Amino acid sequence: MATHALDAGLEDLAASARAELVQEIDASGAWAADPVWREAFEAVPRHLFVPYYYLGVMGGYERRGCDADDARGREEWLRGAYEDAPLATRVREGELVSSSSQPSLMAQMLVELEVEDGNAVLEIGAGTGYNAALLSHRLGDGLVTTVDLDPEITETARQHLADAGYHPTVVTGDGARGVPERAPFDRIIATCTLDTIPDAWLAQCRPGARILAPFATGLVVLRVRDSGQAQGRFLHTPAYFVPLRGGSRSEPEPQDLGALPRRVRGDDRFRFLLALTRHSLAPYEAYALWEREGQPTRDRFGITVSGGRSRAWLDDPEGPYAWPLP
Known part of the structure; x- marks a missing residue:
């Protein structure tokens, strides 16, 4: 079953499900600062970018797809494609x-990107191609570039984009x-x-x-001063994404948190501080800072890049709390 060949009933369902998703995002206030993004989400059919996806089940993943044998299975796939939820699309x-x-998180990130007409945009991580399609709808194909290390991902994204009528530049390479x-x-x-x-x-x-990039378990927005300097703060929003592959990235060593209070070990904001300072502070040092500074939220932290070096900081880039990043 081709990704674009839905029967009439499913086409109607796709249109209504997309409208419901747009209403849900609208109600969340995600694009209140730049409502032009609503038009992109109304126009771009997400189901073309997720012809199948995986749901986490006990012991692994369960596949849903447009090629389900029965009408009910195809309807479940289509409804799931328009839920305001992340979808696992490739598992190895x-x-x-x-x-x-x-x-809704994509909408918030696109708003925070603060694009203007004529802006050239680079997306790191092509994924399904859906985000590149939203950008292309807003800016035009010629201004959007998306890159991914995996040739299977880029080829699939390119096909999804073509099915939806978009043709940004899709590059296979190290983001x-x-x-x-x-x-x-x-x-x-x-x-x-x-x-880093x-x-x-x-x-x-x-x-x-x-x-704008996911970092630790948050989203940092940097303003570039010149080719060697940039600075900015984290948004309040938590964010969990698949890690960047390629470059010199290495898997972080697990941290022993057994000596910390149980209420802290599972606190999402403290886990963010741990991730941000893991190269500089031991867990008990991070905990002491956490308590001393009033359990700071993500938006109190920032990152400065200068002269080939990066550092994270709390409250003030020139203040007493700063930690080198890799």
């Missing part, structure tokens, strides 16, 4: 390697290196978690460019 050996993000042949960029948005800010991104940005 039991490990999630690609997903379609929660639409940590950017796409120099398409630079300079006015905006960079990552849809994968970083553990790649120098190549700053070098490929125009002065004044904006970078």
Whole structure:
């Protein structure tokens, strides 16, 4: 069953489900600061980008797809495609390697990117191609570039985009290196978690460019001053994404939290502080800071990049609390 060949009943269901999703995002206030994004979410059919996806079940994943044998299965797939939820789209050996993000979070990130007409945008992590389609609808195909390390992912994203009528530049390569042949960029948005800010991104940005990326378990927004300097704060919003592959990324060592109070070990905001300072502070040091500073939320933290080095900080980039990043 081709991704674009729905019968009339499912086409009607797709239209109504998309309208319901738009209403849900609208009610959340995600695009209140830039309601033009509503038009993109109304126009771009998400189901074309997730012809199948996986639901977590006991012991693994269960597949749902447009190729289900019965009408009820296809209807369940279609309804799920328009839920305001992340969808696992590629699993290898039991490990999630690609997903379609929660639409309301995507909307919030696109608003925070603060795109303007004529902006050239680089997306790190092509995923299904849905986010690139939203950007292309807003800006036009010629201004949007998306890159992914996995050729299967980029080829699939390219096909999804074509099925939906969009043709941005899709590149197979290491996102940590950017796409120099398409630079300079006015905006960079990552849809994968970083553990460092790649120098190549700053070098490929125009002065004044904006970078939005998942970092630790938050979203940081950086303003680029020049090819070697950028600074910005985290949003209040938690964010969990598949890690960036490629570059020099290494898996973090697990931390022993057994000596910390149980109420703290599971606190989402404390886990963010742990992730942000894991290269600089032991867990008990992070806990002491956490309590001393009134259990700070994500938006009290920021990142500065200067001279090839990055550091995270609390409240003030020149204040007493700052930690080097890899």
